[in-house]
Amino acid sequence: MTEKNVVENFITHIIDEDLANHKHNHVVTRFPPEPNGYLHIGHAKSICLNFGVAADYQGTCHLRFDDTNPEKESREYAEAIKQDIQWFGFDWHENQFHASDYFDRLYAFAEELIEKGLAYVDDQSPEEMRENRGDFNRPGTDSPFRDRTVAENLQLFRAMKAGEYADGSKVLRAKIDMQSGNINMRDPVIYRIKRMHHINTGDAWCIYPMYDFTHCISDAIEGITHSLCTLEFEDHRPLYDWVLEHIDIDCHPQQIEFSRLNVSFTVTSKRRLSQLVEQGTVDGWNDPRMSTLSGLRRRGYPPAAIRSFIKSVGVSKKESVISMTVLEDAIRNHLNKTAPRVMGVLRPLKVVIENYPEGQVEMLSGANHPQDESFGSREIPFSRELYVEQSDYQENANRKFFRLTEGREVRLRHAYYITCREAIKNEAGEVVELRCTYDPESRGGTADGRKVKGTIHWISAAHAAPIEVRLYDRLFNHPKPASLENFMDAINPDSLEILPNAMLEPGIAGQDDEVVYQFERNAYFKRDKTHETDKPIYNQVVTMRDSWAKIEQESG
């Protein structure tokens, strides 16, 4: 019994019932992106749900591009979407479709509605239509063209298709109910004239079907059993059902709505995301601070960790904002088990071991994972001159500071005990070097009887590999940036910090670019090859939990 992709929720309950009642004997879902933008963490939920549910029930999940508006769509987006889905860990196999694959059938269904007297060509201008649609408190009024004959409508619609009318001069509308409380039912437009090159059908069409007409029919054509979408389409369900009830098709999928995923301190609307890119606030759609899948990928978030995050937040109809800490917890949880440990110094401070022989180098063994021997171990060079982290020295340290200060002994990870003897300052009064002594009996990090509270990381100066490290913090300093008048006001000016002089122990940089490493006591990092530089660049994936930060804060 393999583990489920999706935890039980109200949708799986519906599916369970449908299967038990023999309404269906299999499950077919679909993920229907419009190729007009990049996928983001919100889409990840839909992907996990649709593909996950299908997998859990031994069903299939189609990838269907909802490409009914050539004005906004491009092949580049479609390709990027496919790449993101694959990276994310899902496979549509041979089931890749386009709504545009069905343009001929969609057109035929439209004629069928006309023939049944259930659709008509309307010559009103967009302004007139808006006026006659009414509003929440005012019912709509019938179009003066509503009662055209079937023959006339058919002739007009065919002429529309033939390109005899100007863009926007006519539309085809479903004849439903201009009095309906549900505005979607007030004779919705189902076809519009738009002379535009389509990514799939080229210039074959000058009329394109609208979402509400296309989506339900596409679902039915593909034999979708459960059509899962987000809450804002709840009002469209009556129209979804109306279309399928009034055309000759033997499949009627059930539309089920769930709430979309929101993560605190992030933004996911296409409009806002592109504003960040266009204004140069970020490095591009795949900036490691972006909530796009390509951003998360470049940041180093493992797909499996994101999937586990999605799984942990569940599926419901309640609008919610999930705390970013839940996402980070999922990332850490995954990385703690999978990331090899290495030592990297972000802000180097030179240390000289006065009683260590000059010119001597010895190799010390360090385990690659403290809890998992299968990771093996590596040899780390040790010598007289080292680098440690600047923050591991404090001039006036209190008792709770278990690291370097004059006279205090600490353990160098995997190496020796050293005692800080003196701090050397430059003219500006900054500490630039520590003079220490070591205990030759403490090789490997243990010495008889003596306990040392602190263990710090280090790198042999002569062997250190120079790297650039990029530290990331949340892009916004407001939990719900989208709720603000101007979300750009909430931009965190310190979301990126570049550390140009970081050091990494030898043998790591450039060895394997796809591995996420834990720089012990610092954070998780992954190589970023997006930009060529003289030094390898490492992106901080996620920090480790830091209870010291709390202690430090409390003790002032």
Add this chain to the structure above:
RNA sequence: UGGGAUGUCGCCAAGUGGCUAAGGCACCAGGUUUUGAUCCUGGCAUUCGCAGGUUCGAGUCCUGCCAUCCCAGCCA
């Protein structure tokens, strides 16, 4: 003075009339530890938006109210 939906711990979320209202995140208190990491232990809703009602028994059923969200594209 329209239609649709949602309200269970700071954030998610189980619960489908009957033992003491799951679990995760966050938070708090301890323990282990050659990462102040991990791991482990304990704590954390007398109460389920509010008010009535039905019932031997209600978060679960009924009524009313309140709050929040979505809808007036020839976008999806």
